[in-house]
Amino acid sequence: MTAHGGMIKLILRGSFLGKFIYKVSGGKLLIHKEDHTDYVIPEKYISKQSLLASKDSSIEKEEEFIGTGSQDGISTTNDLESKYIIVTWDGEDDPENPNNWPLPIRIYVSFITGVMSTFTYIASANYTPGLKQLQDEFGIDHTKATLPLSLFVIGYGIGPMIFSPLSEYKSIGRVRIFIITLAIFSILQIPTALAKNITSLTILRFIAGIFSSPPLAMGGGVFVDMYSLPYMPVGLALWGIGAYLGVSLGPVVGAALQVGTNDWRWSFWFLLIVSGALLFLYLTFVPETYHPMILNEKAERLRRLTGNPNIIIQEDLNSNHQSISGSLKEILWRPIEIGIFEPVIMLINIYISVMYAIMYLWFEAFPYYYGEVREFSIMGSGLTYLSIVIGTLCGALIYICLTFKQYTYPLLRKETVHPEAFLPIAILGSILLPLGIFIFGWSATTTNHWFGSLIGGAIYGASGIIMFQTLLNYVGMSFFRFVASAFASNAFMRSVVGGCFPLFGRALFKNLSTKKFPVAWGSTILGVITFLLISVPVLFYFNGPKLRATSKYAGTGDEEVDKQFKNDGH
Incomplete structure (x- = not known):
C-alpha cells in the first residue's frame, strides 16, 4: 500500500x-x-497472570474492579499491577499513537480543529452587521439587539465545563462530542433563522452557544494529543490563531451576507450550511486523537483475541475504586476545582477575563467610528476588522519564532525549561496591547485619514495573539495532564465576563466622544486598564514557581517536564 x-x-x-x-x-x-491472522500477541499480554486464573474467575475480578469499589477489592497499586495487564503503545514508534501519525495527517487534523475554532467565533458575531435591520423588524433598541451576541458568548463559556471533562473519559473522547454537538447546533439554526421575536432569538442563541463550544473545550486537548512537548506550543498556536481570527472575521462574514442578501436571517442559514458540512467531515474523515480512548479500543481487541478480561488501560487502574458514575462525577468537578482552588489558574483566569472583556468592549468602537461617525458602508465597516486579522497573523509569526527560541530548541537540547519561559513573550504582548489601543483611539478622528487607526487595530491584533497564546501555553505546560479541564475553566470565566461587555460598549464610546475624537476617551480608559495589567505577567514571571508549588494538579518543577519529555519518546 x-x-x-x-x-x-x-x-x-x-x-x-x-x-x-x-x-x-x-x-x-x-x-x-491485532485482526491480522499473522499478528503475534506481545508476550506481556499472555503472561502468567492471565494463565493462572480461569476465565470465569477473571470475569469476577473485572466486575469487582470496574464495579462500585467494594472494600474487599484490590487495595494497592502493586496488587493491581500483579493481577491486571496494562495496555500501552507498542514501542515509541507505534503508528497508532497520534504523536507518531504522519505529519500531513496531524496538519490536516490541526487545520480542521482550527477551522472549528474560527467557525465558533464567527458564529458569535456574524449577525451583528444586520443589527439595524433586526432592530427595525423587532422594534427594539441596540442593547436588546446585542443580547443574542452576549448570550451566545456566555453559552460557549458554559459548554466547556461539561464537554471538556467528558472528552477526557476513555469511552467518549473528542470526536463523538464534536459530532453530537455539531448535529444539535446545526438543527438549532433552523428555528433561530425563523425566530419571530427577540426573546426566542436570544434563548436559541444561548443554547446554540453551549453546543458550539467543543472547539474551545477540546481544541487545546486535540493539539496536546498529537504533538510532543517541544512542539506543543506551536501546535496550540494554530488553535489560538483560528480562535482569534474568528472574532475578527465574524463581522466581515456577516457584512458580506448582509450586503448579498439584505436579510439578517441569512447569517443563521449560513451557519446551518457550514455546520452541516463540518458535521459530515467529522463523521467521515476526522480520526479520534484521545490517547486513553484509542488504547481502550486496543484493550478491547486484545481481550477478544486472548480471552483475558484482565487486560486494561492505565485509567482503569487509576479509578479502580470508582464506578462509571463516580468517574464522570470526578471529571465534571475537575474544571471547577482547578478554576477555583488552583492559584495559578484562578489568577490567570481573572487576568485573561479582564483582557477578553476589554477586547469585546473595544470591538464595539469599530462599527461606531467607521459606520456611524465616518459613514462607511456595511461592507466597508466590516472590512476594517481585517486590520486585526493582519495583525494577528504577524503576531503569530513573532510568537512562533520567539517560542522556538525560548522553549522548543532548549527542550530539544534536553535543557531544563520552566513554564515561565513563556512569560517574557507574554510581557511583550501586554506592552503592545495598550499601545495599539491608544494609537487606535487617538488616530480615529473626524478630520484625519482613517487609515492611521487601522495601524492601532493591527498592533492590537498582534499583541492579543501573543499574550493570550503565551499565557494559555503557560497553563498548558503547568497542567498538561489535565489541560482540557484547565482550558475549560479559563474559557468559562473569560466568556461569561466578556459576554456582558458588548451590551454597553457602544454607550461607553458614544457618551465619551468629542467632536474631533469620537472614540479617544473610551479607548483611553481601556488603554490605562491594560497598561496597569502589565504587572500581572511580571508577577507570574517572578513568583510562578512558588504558586505552582502549592498546586495539586500542576508539576512543581522540572521532574514533571522531564517525565513527560521521556514519555514523548525523546
Missing part, C-alpha cells in the same frame, strides 16, 4: 464512520493489526 493510501486508511479507520464500518462488518473491514 502506498504512503498516501496508508494515510487515508488511518484517517478512515480512526473516524466515527470507520469504527461503525468495522463494527458492522464484524472486524473484517478497516481492520487493525
